[in-house]
Amino acid sequence: MLLLVLFLLVAQTATGVFGYSASAATWSYTTQTPKPSKCESPFVVLRARCVFVEPFLKSPWEESRYLCHELNSELVVVDDVQFYYDLLKFIRGEGIDHESYWIGANDTETEGKWVWVNGKAVESGSPFWAIGKEDYGSYYLEPAGQTSQNCLILEAERAHYFNDRDCIEEHATICEKHFQ
Structure with missing residues (x-):
């Protein structure tokens, strides 16, 4: 019986959530608006966003951003841990x-002040940024590129943690657009 109660306390459906109020000793059911489940090709649904991962075309940061704009999207903003996890899972799952x-x-614009393309500040530290190791054995947390590395990548050599790189380097691109 206890397992059934625990299950019902957290049970979710596509259209609502069951809940229990201990103070009122009542059950409730709250409806939720279902999120769209389709994105225009070449985008795929990933955590309520339409995401396009382009691994074959390598370009500098500004050209990657231009590619996204041509697709009516923007370079992806990875500001949520669950979205970050789902994005990494998708990239690995697709090989x-x-x-x-x-x-x-x-x-x-300001060295050391990392800003997303939507104007919000980039969260520093774990779980997003890579850890580096000095030649003499001590560790440091990225970003550490000073004035020569001003654009953000998910770096393959560092298990796709954030790293700052020179914006003219050529890398693959991830675009996103939110459901309309």
Whole structure:
């Protein structure tokens, strides 16, 4: 019986959520608006966003952003841990995890102040940024590129953690657009 109660406390359906109020000793059912489940090709649904991962065309950051704009989208903003997990799972599941990918942030306006293309600040530290190791054995947390590395990638050599790179390097691209 206890397992049934626990199940019902967290049970979710595509159209609603069951809940229990201990103070009122009542059950409730709240409806939710279903999210669209389709994106225009070449985009795929990933955590309520339409995402396009382009592993074959390598370009500098600005050209990658232009590609996204041509697809009525923007370089992906990875500002949520669950979305980040789902994105990495998708890249690995598709077998395209051997590439580094430009994503939508830079610190070109103010060195050290990382900003997403939507204007929001990039979260620093774990779980997003890569850890580096000095030749003499100490560790540091990225970004560490100083003024020469101002654009953000998911770096393949670092298990797709964030790293700052020179914006003129050529990497693959990830675009996103939100459901309309």
